[in-house]
Amino acid sequence: MSRRLGKLSAGVATTSIVMGAVAVLTAGTALAATTYATGTVAYMCNFPAIGQQQLDVKAQFDGPASVASGGTFTPSNISGTATISATINALLNSANYDGVRGKVNMPVTVTNATPASATVTNLDVPTQINPYVPGTRTFNIVQATGTGVPTFTAGTPGSATASLGTAISAPLEFHKKDGSWTAWSFNCTVKNTNPAQNRAFSPAVPIT
Numbered sequence: 001m002s003r004r005l006g007k008l009s010a011g012v013a014t015t016s017i018v019m020g021a022v023a024v025l026t027a028g029t030a031l032a033a034t035t036y037a038t039g040t041v042a043y044m045c046n047f048p049a050i051g052q053q054q055l056d057v058k059a060q061f062d063g064p065a066s067v068a069s070g071g072t073f074t075p076s077n078i079s080g081t082a083t084i085s086a087t088i089n090a091l092l093n094s095a096n097y098d099g100v101r102g103k104v105n106m107p108v109t110v111t112n113a114t115p116a117s118a119t120v121t122n123l124d125v126p127t128q129i130n131p132y133v134p135g136t137r138t139f140n141i142v143q144a145t146g147t148g149v150p151t152f153t154a155g156t157p158g159s160a161t162a163s164l165g166t167a168i169s170a171p172l173e174f175h176k177k178d179g180s181w182t183a184w185s186f187n188c189t190v191k192n193t194n195p196a197q198n199r200a201f202s203p204a205v206p207i208t
Contacts, residue, residue: 033062033076036201040083041164043188047088048174049095055188056083059106059141059164059201066206067154073205074151075162078120080106080141089137099129099175102186104141107165110152112207117165118150129175159204166190166199 037060045055059080067073084092092098104123110116124144143149154160170186190197 034065034203034205035060035062036075036162036203036205038164038201039198041197041199042191042193043168044191045168045186045188047092047186048097048182048184050088050091053088053091054085054191057081057164057168057188058083061162061201063205066208067160068208069154069157072151072153075120075149076143078123078143078147078149080104080123081138082141083136083138086135089132089135093132096177097174098132098177099127100139100172101125101127101175101181102170102172104168104170106168108150109163109165111161112155112158113152113160113205114155115150115152118152119148119165120150121148122146125170125172127175154205154207157207159206161204162201164190164199164201 038058040056040058043055043057044052047053057080059078061075061079062077063075064073102125103121104125106120106123108118108120110118122144123141124147125139125141128139152160166189168186168188170188172184172186173181174184175181190199
């Protein structure tokens with residue numbers, strides 16, 4: 001994560017996690033691209049030194065304005081943000097952490113399209129090292145050259161809805177103030193709430 005331990009959500013809040021600029025259709029011609037985005041989704045994650053804590057994630061991607069039944073589309077310009085609370089920010093600072101970098105694997109589920117579930121792999125968390133500033137911190141997550149993005153086939157006429165999965169894995173490295181890096185397998189599970197959180201990207205993708 002390259003701008004601030006403050007910005008693991010302006011990417012792990014501009015990873016502002018999001019899919020791309022132009023969708024590829026194998027059948028028919030794509031209309032103008034549409035941005036599909038989630039609201040804030042809370043996950044519980046295993047932070048180094050401080051244990052299970054909440055991480056607020058947002059994601060988005062660009063896709064076709066509509067797709068023909070049986071046609072395919074590939075999300076693009078995937079991005080996201082991960083935001084930690086002021087308390088977690090202070091705890092990480094007290095544990096001498098001031099930065100992060102690494103990758104994120106983001107599962108998604110899709111209704112009325114195949115595959116019904118898939119994983120966007122190797123989203124990039126650019127190096128983000130910054131002096132401590134009290135308050136919340138947001139980290140960016142972005143699509144990079146090595147990101148693996150699944151292609152989906154549209155189902156019956158109507159619409160398809162993509163949603164963030166219930167678990168996120170992130171092989172990260174946390175930076176310490178002495179200049180060293182600590183490898184950390186960052187694992188997150190969606191926070192249980194009543195009612196359940198809305199993990200869907202909006203709007204739904206029209207299928208003609």
